[in-house]
Amino acid sequence: MSVGFDVVSLASAADREAELEELRAGLTGAPRELQPRWLYDERGSRLFDEITRLPEYYLTRAERSILRRDAAEIARLTGADTLVELGAGTADKTRLLLDALAPRRFVALELSESALARSSKALAREYPATEVVGVAGDFRRHLALLPSGGRRLLAFLGSTIGNLTPPLRARFLRDVADALAGGDAFLLGVDLVKEPARLLAAYQDAAGVTRAFELNVLRVLNRELGADFAPEAFEYAARWDPAAEWIEMSLRSLRDQTVRLPALGLELGFAAGEPMRTEVSAKFRITGIAAELRAAGLGVTRSWTDDAGDFALVLAERL
Numbered sequence: 001m002s003v004g005f006d007v008v009s010l011a012s013a014a015d016r017e018a019e020l021e022e023l024r025a026g027l028t029g030a031p032r033e034l035q036p037r038w039l040y041d042e043r044g045s046r047l048f049d050e051i052t053r054l055p056e057y058y059l060t061r062a063e064r065s066i067l068r069r070d071a072a073e074i075a076r077l078t079g080a081d082t083l084v085e086l087g088a089g090t091a092d093k094t095r096l097l098l099d100a101l102a103p104r105r106f107v108a109l110e111l112s113e114s115a116l117a118r119s120s121k122a123l124a125r126e127y128p129a130t131e132v133v134g135v136a137g138d139f140r141r142h143l144a145l146l147p148s149g150g151r152r153l154l155a156f157l158g159s160t161i162g163n164l165t166p167p168l169r170a171r172f173l174r175d176v177a178d179a180l181a182g183g184d185a186f187l188l189g190v191d192l193v194k195e196p197a198r199l200l201a202a203y204q205d206a207a208g209v210t211r212a213f214e215l216n217v218l219r220v221l222n223r224e225l226g227a228d229f230a231p232e233a234f235e236y237a238a239r240w241d242p243a244a245e246w247i248e249m250s251l252r253s254l255r256d257q258t259v260r261l262p263a264l265g266l267e268l269g270f271a272a273g274e275p276m277r278t279e280v281s282a283k284f285r286i287t288g289i290a291a292e293l294r295a296a297g298l299g300v301t302r303s304w305t306d307d308a309g310d311f312a313l314v315l316a317e318r319l
């Protein structure tokens with residue numbers, strides 16, 4: 001039996017407007033910043049995939065090792081018949097959950113419609129008893145519009161939540177709580193605070209893949225918004241912020257220069273050395289994230305770490 005797959009899009013003209021408004025605010029603010037979603041065009045997604053296999057980037061391997069060991073217990077504790085993955089990205093960790101849950105339905109929420117169509121088709125073929133629904137949308141905007149019904153496990157893996165600053169994180173977690181029905185569960189992957197040298201190495205890999213990934217955002221803005229960023233006129237830098245407990249990634253202008261963004265009617269003057277933040281990657285403590293979840297109306301039922309204690313999976317439900 002094969003129940004096949006479907007791909008739907010939630011993106012509206014209003015969302016596009018909001019996205020561009022956020023981009024404008026970030027580019028003209030002091031200091032300048034971009035939203036991480038602009039990093040993920042086809043090439044960006046491919047480069048990120050490469051990052052997950054770098055020797056310095058322990059996050060993906062650590063999370064996968066937890067899922068290998070504990071997915072069966074997660075399945076037993078949640079009793080979920082529907083798996084909803086937010087920001088699905090690479091699907092190998094998804095497979096570990098699908099194998100353990102054998103759900104009736106799998107819903108993948110992702111930005112890129114083309115990547116969704118590809119992965120949905122492949123998963124539908126591999127899991128013929130599971131209905132696969134690819135939803136093109138943004139986890140920051142579309143949680144309330146996801147298919148409901150059944151007993152759902154919402155999974156947000158990979159420490160993607162680390163990209164959100166504390167106010168956006170609080171808002172996102174409240175949206176998750178609102179989206180959950182009684183009996184639903186939320187599975188969150190978080191990278192844990194550790195020695196800064198190891199954290200920094202994960203974002204300053206020797207092969208320069210992270211640098212290429214971050215610089216790629218300028219090509220995305222050039223192509224999608226008609227901007228004229230010269231990627232060779234910027235350098236990539238990562239630093240650990242001990243107060244915020246996050247890695248801050250930015251592109252620094254190598255000279256005084258002016259960049260035009262006709263789609264936003266902007267002309268931006270960059271001074272030599274001026275940074276533009278591309279991402280933060282917040283690191284967590286189990287007690288801290290449990291408190292944030294609680295403030296959003298979510299209670300932790302269990303958490304697991306990998307053997308080295310580098311990464312955690314946290315399971316929560318509505319209080």
Ligand code: AVJ
Pocket residue numbers: 051059158159160161162163202203210213279280281282
């Ligand atoms: C996808 C946000 C989890 O912060 O580790 C990795 C993104 N950027 N290397 C992370 C990223 C550069 C990644 N997240």
